[in-house]
Amino acid sequence: MEQDKLRTRVFIALWSAFVVLLVYLPLACVALASVSKGRYFAFPIRAFSWEWWEKTTDSIEISMIVENSLLVAAVVTVFSVVIAFFGALAFARYDWKGRKLYQKLILLPVFFPQPVLGLALLLAYSALGITTSWMTAVFAHMVWIVPVVTLVIAIKVYGFDPSLEEAAFDLGASRVEVMTNVTLPLLWPGIWSGALFAFLLSWGNFPLSLYTAGADSTVPKWLYAKMVAGYSPMVPALGTMATLAAAAVLLGGALLGAIVKKARAA
Amino acid sequence: MTDIKDKKPILQLVGVRKTFNDFAAVEKIDLDIFEGEFFTIVGPSGSGKTTMLRMLAGMEAPSEGNITLHGERINDVPANKRPTCLVFQSLALFPHMSVGQNIEFPLKIKGVDAATRKARALELMAIVRLPASYYGKNVMKCSGGERQRVALARALAYDPEVLFFDEPLSAIDYKLKKILEKELKDLHRETGKTFIYITHSLEEAMVMSDRIGVMRAGRLIQVGTPEEIYAAPVDRFVSEFVGEVNVIELKREGEGWRGVNLPGAFRAAPPKDAPQADSTFVVVRPEFMRFLNDGEEADNTLEGVVYNEYSLGSRIQYQVRVGDKVMLVELSRSNALPAAANRNVRLGWDVRDAISVKA
Numbered sequence: 048m049e050q051d052k053l054r055t056r057v058f059i060a061l062w063s064a065f066v067v068l069l070v071y072l073p074l075a076c077v078a079l080a081s082v083s084k085g086r087y088f089a090f091p092i093r094a095f096s097w098e099w100w101e102k103t104t105d106s107i108e109i110s111m112i113v114e115n116s117l118l119v120a121a122v123v124t125v126f127s128v129v130i131a132f133f134g135a136l137a138f139a140r141y142d143w144k145g146r147k148l149y150q151k152l153i154l155l156p157v158f159f160p161q162p163v164l165g166l167a168l169l170l171a172y173s174a175l176g177i178t179t180s181w182m183t184a185v186f187a188h189m190v191w192i193v194p195v196v197t198l199v200i201a202i203k204v205y206g207f208d209p210s211l212e213e214a215a216f217d218l219g220a221s222r223v224e225v226m227t228n229v230t231l232p233l234l235w236p237g238i239w240s241g242a243l244f245a246f247l248l249s250w251g252n253f254p255l256s257l258y259t260a261g262a263d264s265t266v267p268k269w270l271y272a273k274m275v276a277g278y279s280p281m282v283p284a285l286g287t288m289a290t291l292a293a294a295a296v297l298l299g300g301a302l303l304g305a306i307v308k309k310a311r312a313a
Numbered sequence: 314m315t316d317i318k319d320k321k322p323i324l325q326l327v328g329v330r331k332t333f334n335d336f337a338a339v340e341k342i343d344l345d346i347f348e349g350e351f352f353t354i355v356g357p358s359g360s361g362k363t364t365m366l367r368m369l370a371g372m373e374a375p376s377e378g379n380i381t382l383h384g385e386r387i388n389d390v391p392a393n394k395r396p397t398c399l400v401f402q403s404l405a406l407f408p409h410m411s412v413g414q415n416i417e418f419p420l421k422i423k424g425v426d427a428a429t430r431k432a433r434a435l436e437l438m439a440i441v442r443l444p445a446s447y448y449g450k451n452v453m454k455c456s457g458g459e460r461q462r463v464a465l466a467r468a469l470a471y472d473p474e475v476l477f478f479d480e481p482l483s484a485i486d487y488k489l490k491k492i493l494e495k496e497l498k499d500l501h502r503e504t505g506k507t508f509i510y511i512t513h514s515l516e517e518a519m520v521m522s523d524r525i526g527v528m529r530a531g532r533l534i535q536v537g538t539p540e541e542i543y544a545a546p547v548d549r550f551v552s553e554f555v556g557e558v559n560v561i562e563l564k565r566e567g568e569g570w571r572g573v574n575l576p577g578a579f580r581a582a583p584p585k586d587a588p589q590a591d592s593t594f595v596v597v598r599p600e601f602m603r604f605l606n607d608g609e610e611a612d613n614t615l616e617g618v619v620y621n622e623y624s625l626g627s628r629i630q631y632q633v634r635v636g637d638k639v640m641l642v643e644l645s646r647s648n649a650l651p652a653a654a655n656r657n658v659r660l661g662w663d664v665r666d667a668i669s670v671k672a
């Protein structure tokens with residue numbers, strides 16, 4: 048018996064380690080490629096250097112691209128969270144005619160193949176005579192990201208007892224006071240996760256930006272373009288930086304959320 | 314409170330009805346609630362109690378009829394503009410606020426300054442018997458009974474004229490429930506406010522109320538003092554709701570009555586509201602049923618076999634099989650029936666101890 052249990056535990060540990068390795072090994076390869084001195088990636092690495100990282104951080108082109116990506120992600124985050132917040136209330140809270148249909152329609156874009164969605168939007172823009180730029184990319188990202196954020200916030204709304212709002216209203220609060228004193232503070236963790244999701248999904252999105260950002264480039268778009276033509280170790284260097292930045296946003300966001308939660312509970 | 318009829322009505326319902334789609338959750342209710350009374354609405358789950366309370370609190374608008382407060386129609390006055398406050402079944406305490414912040418919430422909304430708010434919160438905590446050290450405590454870390462007290466203090470902080478309670482004690486264990494019932498009753502007396510209380514437990518209603526309204530399927534079928542409800546239930550439903558009773562169905566036969574599925578002819582008073590009815594239900598409380606000694610007679614008698622006996626503390630309940638029916642007899646312990654098990658017995662009851670209600 049004891050022996051069996053031990054064996055199971057060892058197996059679970061090995062298997063988990065294997066899966067984690069499978070997922071992270073390619074990322075590690077990219078990171079390694081970015082610090083190898085040679086122009087082309089070959090294993091084992093002969094010499095390490097930060098040369099390509101320095102070139103990347105010094106490049107004016109890259110700083111413009113990063114700015115574009117940050118701008119798009121920031122604008123997408125703000126709009127998505129506002130739209131998704133009210134959308135999630137309609138999604139999970141209020142009973143109204145057509146709610147079931149709305150729940151399905153809002154979810155659908157998540158499952159559209161993104162290149163098709165991007166192409167569709169591009170065709171729509173040109174039909175309407177709109178010149179594509181980072182602004183049209185913002186809209187494209189939102190088509191895909193708003194549903195995701197809606198879902199993330201809706202999960203929190205489902206766990207929210209509506210009698211809390213009624214109680215606040217009954218105790219004299221106006222609709223606005225109910226929102227600011229009860230609804231928002233309680234849904235805050237969901238809104239915060241939704242914002243992180245929005246930012247990171249936009250930051251890493253390639254297919255929608257490819258079709259709809261026009262002449263403006265973003266980090267994923269640039270990585271792809273350089274893969275196709277003009278490869279240099281700046282590609283893995285920027286890729287690694289972008290991934291690390293995403294991880295930092297995620298960790299920092301989660302940490303901040305936990306700190307706020309702890310401060311409030313005390 | 315014997316002078317309740319001399320008091321002025323504070324809330325009045327006239328022909329109030331509430332439908333959801335086509336389903337009537339509350340049917341044509343006429344009711345006066347008097348200033349300062351403790352009024353309890355009892356009824357089984359789904360009978361429309363919560364819906365009625367929500368209309369009084371302003372969270373649901375009546376589909377028909379009028380609700381007035383001090384004689385003024387309030388159908389369209391929203392909850393936040395009514396001088397009433399509801400303590401929810403779930404209590405609805407704000408989980409992101411401390412005990413003190415919860416209690417101060419209505420004061421904060423009114424714009425009362427922080428120092429005054431805190432002083433008032435501590436006052437209220439003393440009234441509901443919460444230690445002052447709980448002021449900064451997270452409400453989610455309070456026990457069930459403590460949460461009740463926080464909810465009560467928060468409602469009192471709003472200083473409403475009428476307080477509504479929607480089964481607040483339903484999730485509390487028996488012993489604590491008894492304590493809280495008593496405290497609530499004390500609080501009612503001390504504050505002099507009007508309390509409207511919902512419960513599905515008549516026992517709870519009997520202990521606390523000045524008057525009770527019994528609801529069934531959206532209708533208010535009887536309103537009266539606990540004594541009135543107990544002594545003169547309007548129908549079989551109310552009598553069974555009041556407690557364990559013997560219900561005997563009788564059919565008219567000539568001048569007398571014959572038992573349905575019971576052997577024998579019986580003497581019974583005709584039901585008050587339908588004296589000509591062909592059939593009637595006779596309700597006999599277990600404490601009015603008695604075992605008859607040899608030669609002893611009663612207005613009505615039955616023969617059966619004791620098959621079970623239960624201790625109810627100072628009283629003993631006997632279950633007696635009569636034909637295929639079970640009759641209940643309750644005796645005080647000092648009058649216990651010796652060697653009761655499987656004993657053949659004669660049961661008896663008198664007409665004056667039985668209540669005839671229409672079938």
Ligand SMILES: Nc1ncnc2c1ncn2[C@@H]1O[C@H](COP(=O)(O)OP(=O)(O)O)[C@@H](O)[C@H]1O
Binds near residue numbers: 337357359360362
């Ligand atoms: N918002 C609503 N929509 C539809 N039906 C409702 C609604 N609220 C209550 N009901 C129905 O009205 C009836 C009475 O409910 P309720 O007042 O909650 O009863 P109680 O409090 O006595 O258990 C129930 O059948 C319930 O399903």
Ligand SMILES: [Mg+2]
Binds near residue numbers: 359479
């Ligand atoms: Mg209810």
